[in-house]
Amino acid sequence: MIMSRTEAAPDHARGDLTERLLAGLPTEAVLTDPDVTASYANDMASFCPAGAPAVVVLPRTVEEVQHVMRTATELRVPVVPQGARTGLSGGANASDGCIVLSLTKMDRILEINPVDRIAVVEPGVINATLSRAVGEHGLYYPPDPSSWEMCTIGGNIGTASGGLCCVKYGVTAEYVLGLEVVLADGRLMTTGRRTAKGVAGYDMTRLFVGSEGSLGIVVRAVLALKPQPPQQLVLAAEFASAAAACDAVCRIMAGGHVPSLLELMDRTTVKAVNDIANMGLPETTEALLLAAFDTPDPTADLAAVGALCEEAGATQVVPADDAAESELLLQARRLSLTALEAVRGVTMIDDVCVPRSRLGDLIEGVERIADKHQLTIGVVAHAGDGNTHPTVCFDAADADESRRARESFDEIMALGLELGGTITGEHGVGVLKKEWLAREIGPVGIEMQRGIKEVFDPLGILNPGKLF
Template sequence: MNGLLEQLRAGLPAEALTTDPDVIASYAHDMASFCDAGTPAVVVLPRTVEQVQHVMRTATALRVPVVPQGARTGLSGAANACDDCIVLSLVKMDRILEISPVDRIAVVEPGVINAVLSRAVNEHGLYYPPDPSSWEMCTIGGNIGTASGGLCCVKYGVTAEYVLGLEVVLADGRLLTTGRRTAKGVAGYDLTRLFVGSEGSLGIVVKAVLALKPRPPQQLVLAAEFPSAATACEAICRIMERGHTPSLLELMDRTTVHAVNRMANMGLPDTTEALLLAAFDTPDPSADLAAVAELCTTAGATEVVPAEDAAESEMLLQARRMSLTALETVKSATMIDDVCVPRSKLGAMLEGTVAVAEKYDLTIGVCAHAGDGNTHPVVCFDHTDADESRRARESFDEIMALGLELGGTITGEHGVGVLKKEWLARELGEVSVELHRGIKQAFDPLGLLNPGKVF
């Protein structure tokens, strides 16, 4: 321990190192339940690329594991510490280095908050679409590590589609540059995409070149109430089948609506079994909303209410954004699943989740990026009740199994981390896992970067 601290201090300012046990404890884990976390030896908060390189050279020399972290808003345990590791928190590397309206790119450090970047590019008439629900807290580096999504993915896609290039500090301290600043380029293997979603297991992202889009018109939102999840999913299928491209298409079940109302008095309809939110940011959003309203009514919606202005639209979106937080108030703990299925199987996924909740006698609320088929079943349970905790974990696993049976994936945007390691192997298969391990070995032969995560 003393040798590690001595070598770290040789290349770092005093304020970059934290050894206080109480502070270290706060960096031990992210927001996931049922994920083990160890006790770090030290927390390092670098401000420069050179400082990150020094940490990795020291770690390699002393064979000390390193766990990279962003804001620790993750939900899979990917940022959880292991015993005697170096926690490498990138939150102090928070500069927006460049915004280019001509090239439509932003160059940022990993600690930049998603919402801060979004507002900064908006001032230039530009738009950075990926918007996780935690966008006011989560960092771009964390978003890249888990290949985050968000509400707008149905139209604009996920984080991976906006990362053009990276600077990455490798396990041995070397600096790797990947990708480009240009609109297109196919030189060599796509190492940039390889790092996106790798959860800090291959290298430390220290700079990112991000693609931007022109800022779209202000979106308008429509809310549609349905008597069942099945009728809501029928509407979703009709909307997509007819070729509509909403800027978001989100679903909240009855449990979620009730939780949001209890927490924030939002005035959402307590009588509904499923609430669908659709938005358009087209030049004439009213016409698009009218067409979608008709499809919703035909599918069985009991009431369809288009927002009259941007303020009313934002209120509806705020209700959706606080869904996960609201469900956390139902019981003392939650497990937030992240199962994505083909849109055509969304109804079966929701019906199956209801059956799982009944089987295990648990409250499971579902909110979903419905346009992507990405569901977030939230298992609510009392963590002090051993039997209820056991049932919660078993129900979580059964929901993942259901997703795979329906042709889906165990994670659409939250990542694997510690929570879903066993399930990743089931989804990928033996050959794919073997190749994954080979890639890990090539980038991190000593196994120092985020050990015990992903697979």
């Protein structure tokens, strides 16, 4: 039977499930201690319900994953796939009585091919580990989420994640060439290709990217690689208003420049980073724009962009002199979300993406929402592609403040849709944004997506309660 989110598996059912799993898994791969399984119940999102898993399994092989799914299908038990649980939408949260399928032990890089410029990896490979490994071959895997030192490739595929370099190099979906996927009934399916081109049949690979584990379990991925670019240099531009910084973004993109990174931090975020890391960023600024180039002559590109920033009203433009100074600026950006969480103890991180031309409208709207609800809301953004992360800071122990945080979060998503944007650029829907997915894609869209889900998962056991 499929347990509801509030109905825990009875002891006898849990025991039968465990015995069946142990028939095809080593003892150390099956965890049943309630204190241990509880630690796998949720990802890093706030305001997302999580149930109590019946068992946690940590397979190391494709065959073991197949055994788990066959068992789940026979017993009608839900399965929640997980990576490193760094997600921010509740997409990896457990449901009561489920099997948590943690893929972190499947962490082998199986192949790096410099000629074909591909890597073949298991889902538990850490993003940063892959990046460093391919770098030894003069290659580059561009998608770099802020959590790249912790997040897994499987999780990146599940949420179609992005990162700081998306403005030039694109998101995860553009680098997944092929997949091996264990379906709900345990069958193994291969999608895509290893070749640079290929259009045989429907693009099933893209269907799985961003599906949040609701259609199948990714057990192997063929990833496209790029040649390692030159070391990038970073420029920091200080502005007296967020509107001026957004104007600079528009000027840079309209001017045909292709920065490898174009990031924005508002005053609240800058202060939070200084408070947590004493980085000496200019707290007098209302917005700090970071631009980087990894071109053969980054100094010239930074000079051209610096001039555009000054035309937009930048009060100070400081290009980094070397790679070390550049990395220091990027570290400040990567610390943003951690720093904002320290402001009040808990955060709700929005993931609204709008057209670049509406970026200023979004940030101004967030300021109004923060004032209305008397909350601290910091904005950090992948400004080059319009993907903003308004981050609501609140005290979870304060019921009224928590209510205002949730209301402000929803108002920000509504604003994003009004501006022609989307409710999520890279974090996924999970539990947190289910209602908003329906608003964005409409009833016909929901009907079609549920139909696809029915084909791949007729029993509804794969990550139930997520997306819709």
